[in-house]
Amino acid sequence: MNNTFVWKYVGQFVLLMLLQVLLLDKIALWGFLTPMLYILFILTLPFQTPRWLVVLLGFGIGLCEDCFSGIMGVHAAATTCIAFARPLIMNLIPSKSAIEEHMRPILWDMHFGWFTAYSFLMCFLHQFLVFFFDAFSLAHCLHWIGASLINSLFTVLLILVVQCLFYNSSKRY
Amino acid sequence: MKNLVEFIRRYAAVFLFFLLEIISISLIISSTSYKQWKGGKVVREVTGPVLKQRAKASSYLHLRRENRNLMELERELFRQAYNTDIGNRTVTEIYMDSLKQPLFEYTAAKVLENTTFLPDNYLILDKGAMDGVHSGMGILSDKGVVGIVKDVSPHFCTVMSLLHSRFSLSVILKDGVVTGVLYWDGKSHRKALIRNVSTLGQIKIGDTLVTHHSLIFPSHYPVGTVSKIHTEVEDGFYSLEIRLSNAFDRMNTVWIVRNNYQEEIQTLRDSTFRHE
Numbered sequence: 001m002n003n004t005f006v007w008k009y010v011g012q013f014v015l016l017m018l019l020q021v022l023l024l025d026k027i028a029l030w031g032f033l034t035p036m037l038y039i040l041f042i043l044t045l046p047f048q049t050p051r052w053l054v055v056l057l058g059f060g061i062g063l064c065e066d067c068f069s070g071i072m073g074v075h076a077a078a079t080t081c082i083a084f085a086r087p088l089i090m091n092l093i094p095s096k097s098a099i100e101e102h103m104r105p106i107l108w109d110m111h112f113g114w115f116t117a118y119s120f121l122m123c124f125l126h127q128f129l130v131f132f133f134d135a136f137s138l139a140h141c142l143h144w145i146g147a148s149l150i151n152s153l154f155t156v157l158l159i160l161v162v163q164c165l166f167y168n169s170s171k172r173y
Numbered sequence: 174m175k176n177l178v179e180f181i182r183r184y185a186a187v188f189l190f191f192l193l194e195i196i197s198i199s200l201i202i203s204s205t206s207y208k209q210w211k212g213g214k215v216v217r218e219v220t221g222p223v224l225k226q227r228a229k230a231s232s233y234l235h236l237r238r239e240n241r242n243l244m245e246l247e248r249e250l251f252r253q254a255y256n257t258d259i260g261n262r263t264v265t266e267i268y269m270d271s272l273k274q275p276l277f278e279y280t281a282a283k284v285l286e287n288t289t290f291l292p293d294n295y296l297i298l299d300k301g302a303m304d305g306v307h308s309g310m311g312i313l314s315d316k317g318v319v320g321i322v323k324d325v326s327p328h329f330c331t332v333m334s335l336l337h338s339r340f341s342l343s344v345i346l347k348d349g350v351v352t353g354v355l356y357w358d359g360k361s362h363r364k365a366l367i368r369n370v371s372t373l374g375q376i377k378i379g380d381t382l383v384t385h386h387s388l389i390f391p392s393h394y395p396v397g398t399v400s401k402i403h404t405e406v407e408d409g410f411y412s413l414e415i416r417l418s419n420a421f422d423r424m425n426t427v428w429i430v431r432n433n434y435q436e437e438i439q440t441l442r443d444s445t446f447r448h449e
Contacts, residue, residue: 021223022230054186056193067220068220072200072204073196076193077194077197077201080190080197081194133197133198
């Protein structure tokens with residue numbers, strides 16, 4: 001992993017955070033639909049990233065989002081969870097071709113179906129955990145599942161658009 | 174020992190995961206508990222400016238709605254202020270008050286074109302016959318009287334401005350009984366003349382003049398303030414110069430005044446004149 005590669009991810013972190021805080025957090029379609037685009041950062045970390053680093057970065061970006069959105073710790077707890085669950089979800093979805101070393105879990109490197117399923121599961125889990133940590137009970141579990149479903153579909157759509165517009169397939173290096 | 178290090182290395186992610194989850198959950202608990210969380214102040218210190226900018230930006234997006242709400246409020250206030258003061262109203266108006274429908278209704282309109290420097294000035298508004306506008310309706314701004322609707326097309330109407338040689342309006346001193354008729358002398362868009370003033374006894378410079386005996390404008394709506402008193406008598410009457418309360422060069426939104434009983438009054442008036 002060279003230096004420019006790291007800086008690219010730092011830039012992505014800042015840009016996604018700004019986009020999330022300044023624009024997406026203000027969107028509340030029908031009162032609850034807020035796309036959580038910032039987890040795209042965790043989604044697209046390279047396959048080789050050590051697991052502890054993914055968890056730490058997940059906590060970091062979650063904490064940043066928390067600072068801007070009221071209750072501290074809610075997003076941090078949720079993003080730490082999905083960062084930890086990332087390899088499990090990756091293994092859960094069958095991949096048609098072998099994952100090569102230079103690849104990243106992004107749309108252009110993987111199959112469309114794989115990437116969509118992967119990002120949907122991550123988004124859904126994240127959204128559900130945000131609801132859960134916010135209320136700290138499972139009282140409205142069913143309602144949350146519905147809301148998380150719709151919200152994660154919306155987020156996945158946005159993720160696909162962002163991937164199409166701003167990401168290139170990884171080069172072999 | 175080697176085994177222990179190996180064990181920790183192997184499960185580093187799991188340990189880190191649990192550690193960070195514990196931190197997060199304790200953060201949630203401490204920031205939602207009744208006791209003020211100390212870190213909150215520091216966080217707000219950092220995030221405050223960003224959130225402020227965001228709020229500033231998003232308030233621009235709501236200006237249109239905000240504006241509409243203010244217009245609604247203004248219309249409501251208009252109705253309340255100029256439909257209830259029975260004390261200073263004509264017999265017709267008091268009679269109308271006993272009915273359910275208010276005497277006057279107000280519709281907001283945008284000024285599309287407006288002149289102030291011609292001998293006869295007109296306005297064009299963005300409301301027309303399809304919005305229920307008829308010729309002869311009164312036009313007010315929030316500051317004072319503007320003019321009277323002249324011609325109407327389906328979507329627009331022209332308004333004979335107060336700044337027109339054929340415009341005249343009956344006015345009365347706000348806190349008195351001195352009446353007069355307002356004309357525009359074509360000199361300045363800030364000034365107009367009041368003729369047919371019978372006595373100057375009660376009039377001081379700065380007194381407010383309001384509408385009077387009108388079925389087009391609500392009673393006691395401001396027109397202007399006395400700026401000069403002409404003491405010489407013309408045809409048995411004095412005259413005044415007033416400073417118009419409406420800024421004719423700075424109008425964006427005006428109010429079209431609808432008299433809900435215009436037709437009824439017209440019929441009544443026609444039958445009276447026919448019988449004489």
